[in-house]
Amino acid sequence: MRTHFCGLVDERLIGETVTLCGWVNSARVQSHQTFIDLRDHEGVVQVLVESDQPELFKAAAELGNEDAVRVTGTVRARYAANDKIRTGRVEIIPTSIEVLNKADPLPFHAHENAGEDIRLKYRYLDMRRPEMQQMMRTRIKLVAALRRHLDERGFQDIETPILTKATPEGARDFLVPARMHPGEFYALPQSPQLFKQILMMAGFDRYYQIARCFRDEALRADRQLEFTQLDMEFAWVSERDVQDMVEAMIRSVFAEVINVELDAEFPRMTYAEAMRRFGSDKPDLRIDLEFTDVAELVKNCEFKVFTDWANHADGRVIALRAPGGAQLSRKQIDELGAHAAKYGAKGVAWMKVEDATKGREGINSPIAKFLDDATLDAILRATGANTGDAIFFGAATYKTASDFMGALRLKLGKDLGLVQDGWKPLWVTDFPMFEWDEEEQRYVALHHPFTAPKIDDEADLRANAGTAVSRGYDMVLNGNEIGGGSIRIHRSSMQSAVFDLLGITREEAELKFGFLLEALRYGAPPHGGIAFGIDRIAALMAGTESIRDVIPFPKTTSAQCLMTGAPSPIPDAQLAEVHVSVRPREARAE
Structure with a gap:
């Protein structure tokens, strides 16, 4: 039905006859010429119909976008080359144009932002x-x-x-x-x-x-x-x-x-390090922003939100320096707070460093009045904040504070144009074996229940389930987990112990996974x-x-x-x- 693909016609075919099939990408009708861009999956080629071919000229003028057509013609060099496309130095002078299927009016056009x-x-x-x-x-x-x-x-x-x-x-x-x-x-x-x-x-x-x-x-x-x-x-x-x-x-x-x-x-990078530095188990390393833990600096301040969580056994108080963040408007800061709220934040405190040389007088912050001069100075030194920067604070349980400040870090990186070009892959390893589900009052597997723990003894695993680390690993690229895996449990006794810790009864384990437990007993x-x-x-x-x-x-x-x-x-x-x-x-x- 065709001899060549539209997008592959080039100067090597000049003088040859070709038959092409494709869709009308566009048809531009002028007084003596009609230019048809004919498209297939390889690209576009120009078909030029002159008025001295009256039947073809009439047929070309009636073509609509996305009509399916077959064109036979001779390849010749274009008078005005278009080096933006592969076929830009040639065009087709047709001897026949056959409409294979007329397209109805389109619900949207290719160039539209539908x-x-x-x-x-x-x-x-x-x-x-x-x-x-x-x-x-x-x-x-x-x-x-x-x-x-x-x-x-x-x-x-x-x-x-x-x-x-x-x-x-x-x-x-x-x-x-x-x-x-x-x-x-x-x-x-x-x-x-x-x-x-x-x-x-x-x-x-x-x-x-x-x-x-x-x-x-x-x-x-x-x-x-x-x-x-x-x-x-x-x-x-x-x-x-x-x-x-x-x-x-x-x-x-x-x-x-x-x-x-x-x-x-x-x-x-271990999971613990990723959460400590970036608040994410899939950190985007193109954003050069890291957390600073400031609980020790604010544990005795007058800001109750800070002191409560700084003195809590499972609390965390995080500071995040945003270079150039002092330019952010109050509306933009409120939007950042609303974004963090989606991830568990009940509020995000902030501080603009308008002039680092002026101490307290150079700070614009609704919480500055609760912090003495020594604490303010310690926060600036710990975060490395300079004139023109902003500092955002999160306080909550360790996991919640890490989660919402991690989300805030990503949004700040994008809003302030801090995302570097390129590709930043890494491995995140040593995930927790289990997470405690407060609602169900039981452990759940962080990866899946077939992941092996680093603890190789069932009794030790049962005794230390809350702190057990798995042999799981994720590949992360530019803040996206693209692959996840683990070393698996290969002993039936260990698999049974993990099922037990996950609240899966022996009867349920046998019903759902009996075939696996049996297979593990034969030299897996x-x-x-x-x-x-x-x-x-x-x-x-x-x-x-x-x-x-x-x-x-x-x-x-x-x-x-x-x-x-x-x-x-x-x-x-x-x-x-x-x-x-x-x-x-x-x-x-x-």
């Missing part, structure tokens, strides 16, 4: 845009590069089940009724976690899979109900073995796909792995903040597909086949 809802409803039009084509191609190249790298190193691509068993912990499962087993359900996998561990027990040694995963949870810019991850597992390994192998892989694919050279060795090797978020990495590579831009058919934040209308009601007859009945909305509301 809202996301309309883009998602007409996703097929949205993805024709060169920007979207480029982002999708970045994703395609990423997946190909990952596969190539792993295949060349002896990793085995093994598929695991999509219809599997519902398990506790983590996000909510998507459930699928089992028609042949009335009243029973499959679950769609949140990850291939247990299957890939069992593959290590089965002797496959190095596994990978580009896996589709599903989590029934709230959506946001970096989260979807269904997503794609690179899942990997290794037998007979330590943490460093896994980290070194996958670090080399990430360096390789970034160089291949977007020509970026990442650090020769990624720095490593030490093993570990990691999973990388393909969507997140592709979004970073493509330079977009939303993973929806690199997913062909994403859901909205309300978990809908606007193009197909999913989710949608199912007829009663079809529900009856799978032994399911749906309660009326009124009953569900009650």
Whole structure:
């Protein structure tokens, strides 16, 4: 149907006859000439129709944007070159123009800044845009590069089940009724976690899979109900073995796909250090702002919020210097406080250093009156604040203060233009094994319940669960967790101890995980792995903040597909086949 792609026609084809298929990107009709930009997935080429070809000239004048056409013609050099595009030195003089499919009036045009809802409803039009084509191609190249790298190193691509068993912990499962087993359900996998561990027990040694995963949870810019991850597992390994192998892989694919050279060795930072310095377990190191703990400086001051938390066993008082922050208006400061409130802040105190040489007189702050001169001076020295800077303070429990000041740090970095160019990868290691859930009055796993603790004795783990550290690790890039993994538990007795600490009874553990506990008893090797978020990495590579831009058919934040209308009601007859009945909305509301 065609001999060449539009975007690949160049000077080597001058004088040759070509047949091209594509969409009309634009048609500019003049008195004696019509210029058609013809586009396919490789790019755009100009078609020039002269008025001395009356039938073609008339046909060209009637073309509309996004008409699907086939053009046959001769390639010639353009009189006025356009070096901004690959085909800018040539044009096509047509001998025939065939409209293959006339487009209806468009709901939006490619050059318009259309809202996301309309883009998602007409996703097929949205993805024709060169920007979207480029982002999708970045994703395609990423997946190909990952596969190539792993295949060349002896990793085995093994598929695991999509219809599997519902398990506790983590996000909510998507459930699928089992028609042949009335009243029973499959679950769609949140990850291939247990299957890939069992593959290590089965002797496959190095596994990978580009896996589709599903989590029934709230959506946001970096989260979807269904997503794609690179899942990997290794037998007979330590943490460093896994980290070194996958670090080399990430360096390789970034160089291949977007020509970026990442650090020769990624720095490593413990979870405790990351929270202490940055208030985040995925710190963005492009922002050169760090916390200063000032509890000792303010524990005896007259500002009650500070003194209460400075003297609390689990309290923290943080100061964060913002270079150039004195320029911020009161409205901007209030907006920063509102942002921090989303992460648990009940208030954020602030101090502008308008003239560091004048002491108290050079300070603009609603809390300065509660601090004596010595305390003010100590805070300035501890934070390194100078004229023109601002200092923001957070006081609460250690975790809450760290969380909301970490969020404030990121927003300040963006608002003040402090985010450096480039790429800053790192490993975050030594995560807490458990977190205490006040609401449920039990421990929950910080990663997942199959992560091995650094404590290798079950009795010691039970006695020190609150302070136990796991063998988990995350790869972070520019403030995004792009991969997370751990060394796994490989002894049945330790796995049972962890289930017990998580409040999973023996009966429940046997019901949900009996097959795993049994497999661990037959010489399971030490093993570990990691999973990388393909969507997140592709979004970073493509330079977009939303993973929806690199997913062909994403859901909205309300978990809908606007193009197909999913989710949608199912007829009663079809529900009856799978032994399911749906309660009326009124009953569900009650």
